[in-house]
Amino acid sequence: MDPESGPSNRLKLYKTTLCLAYQSFGVVYGDLSISPIYVYMSTFSGSLRPYKEDHEILGVFSLIFWTLTLIPLCKYIILVLAADDNGEGGTFALYSLLCRHSKVGFLKASHAAHGHISSYNLGTSSKETRTSLLIKDFFEKHQSSRIVLLLVVLLGTSMVIGDGILTPTMSVLSAVNGIKVRVPDLHENYTVFIACVILVGLFALQHYGTHRVGFLFAPILIAWLLSISGVGVYNIIHWNPRVVYALSPYYVYNFFKKAGKDGWSSLGGVVLCVTGAEAMFADLGHFSQLSVRIAFTGVVYPCLVLAYMGEAAYLSKHNMELQSSFHKAIPDVIFWPVFIVATLATAVGSQAIISATFSLISQCRALKCFPRVKIVHTSSQIHGQIYIPEVNWILMVLCLAVVIGFRDTDMIGNAYGLAVVTVMFVTTCLMFLIISTVWKQNVLVALMFVIVFGSIELLYFSACLAKVHKGGWLPLLFSLVILSLMSAWQYGTSKKHAFELQNKVSLERLLSLGPSLNIVRVPGIGLIYSNLSSGVPPMFAHFVTNFPAFHRMLIFVTLESLMVPKVSDTDRFVVGRIGPPEFFLFGCTVRYGYKDVTDSYNFETQLIEKVAEFLQSECPDQELVVVGQPLGLLTNAERKEAGVGAGQRKKVGSPRLGLSEEMMELAEAREAGVVYMMGSTYVVASEASSFVKKFAIDIVYCFLRRNCRRPATALGIPHTSLIEVGMAYHV
16 A cells, blocks of 8 residues: 555545535534524513523523533534434434334335335444333334324424424514614615515525525634624623633523523523534534534534623623624624625525525425425536525515514514424434434433433423414414424325225236236337336326327336435336236336436436346347347345245246347337336225324315426426326325
8 A cells, every 4th residue: 555645644644634624614613603682682582571680680691501512512513413314314214213213104114125225234233232122112002102103203293394484584674673773764665675685685696506605604604603602702801701601501500590580491592502502413414513613613503602692791781782793793884785695694694594594495305304496406517406486485475474474573482482392392302213223222221312412402492382372373283284284295195105005906916907908008118107116106007098109118116215324226117027928017116215306308218227237137148239238237135126026026937038039129119219118196085984084185185286397297207208197085
């Protein structure tokens, strides 16, 4: 080995990590970094408004300091970041990790079903503990527990989507309200109008993609963090250096001793200091654990502590200015530059949560938990950068409605706090299962995690819940609507799949009817899209019995979304023969992870090449070239999966055609044309169904199905080559 290679590789790793850490400022920390604009203002609103003594002010700072230390630093940076799913983070990543290591999943098959996929094999340790076995056994035996777990995951997801509405409104409106410090007579309507203009501009720019304006984000956030930390140091030295003593947790105890119930009520404002902490985990897929940890511990955390400490020092000498303390604490000389940077920083923070919302909805859609929407990939290099037009404009309308309807940052802050703490508590609950069943640690370790962090979050949650009537109802309403839509879509989709499983037709039975139906084979390739991994979908049987003809070569295509972030190209296609060779029937399962990009343009070419490779793998002693490229071989695992794993894909003993004849048939069929066949199914609840089921299927699911993108459009299937077969499913 070259002696230079070791240090050279380490240097390259250091450079890459530092570069990622730099980029993370503009994507991960926008939401967390703009919190100082509104935390003290929200905390000292309501019942804590009369408390203006040093003990209360320094007590609030001590609360903020320890909340920042315990939740973002200890919980997320040290522990939760380690629970990544092959580099991906977020609520669905934790759920995916659980599904692969135990049968807790309600969406997809267990680990065993796809054991040879490389992404599934990146597991953790070894030995099962008694606790992990008990938990896994409980989830396997009780289907209701798996449903509850899925609903908890969807609740956390819906709260994050609600966060995508509240973050832009709270941050932009708070920043714009700073104008009143210098222009006190400015009417409220003008600040609302300016905030609305900024929000419209922000959402209008989304279709350009973050990669075109992303280079501005990190410098803006760094300038912002340096500005607030510099102002904080100035205020500490100039107004009250003794504020550093408030780092002691004694000040927290003293605060609750003096403020009592009013101090507990103020926690709904304090929790806003950790808004965006979940984003450090949710956006992990764009970076690495080390880069996120370096950026937070080296820059973000100390800058935020200095900013909050400096504002507390200023307030201790100006306790009459609690409602606009952030802007008034800025020295006059640099007020306007800091105000401009603050406004830009709120746009960056909003951009981060909007992009995270797009990413999360894309994951939900891939796992059949969200209606089909148009997903535009705005970067050819970074597949994670996406834009969803329908979601973008709905978010914009809702943001404008909240700004115009509420106008009051106190009420928006109450709503914001409830959304933030709910997502954090969902993560804590999922981490208990991760620690005990995936990491296989002692149950006491998992309980310790829940007791320490869960108790803090429940304390904040109780304070936020007490403000439901003061704006806290808003995220509950958002999450309830989003959760209901996602649950109805997932329920309708699962019922549709169950109907197809119960009514599928065996290929042998269909072929045995061939002579009586006088089935005609026409030239070309027919791609039959199905949700079934074996058997003939009822849609195709319905078509054949009414129109007894199909193409010379048929390929039954099943698109499968797995509980992994990405599926490698070598694992993506599973091709198998159905029936005797002279029937020219094939089955192909195409597997995608929830972060994979579906390339509709190359799909047809790749699929036919994989069929050709499969034919070649059956006769490896013959060399052929198809579509201008040499054919590779499928792995033994793939051949076993395709040939034996699925009931209808077993080879039938019959004289097989020569390889050259089959390849010629494939080439001729492709030349004749490729036709896509899909079901245009209409799902209807049966007459005996309950009212709730009829409402979910006949009203909610049907409304979503009619108004979402059609499957053929979502898959990029050319309209001129599409055959849709209408059929009613009575579930």
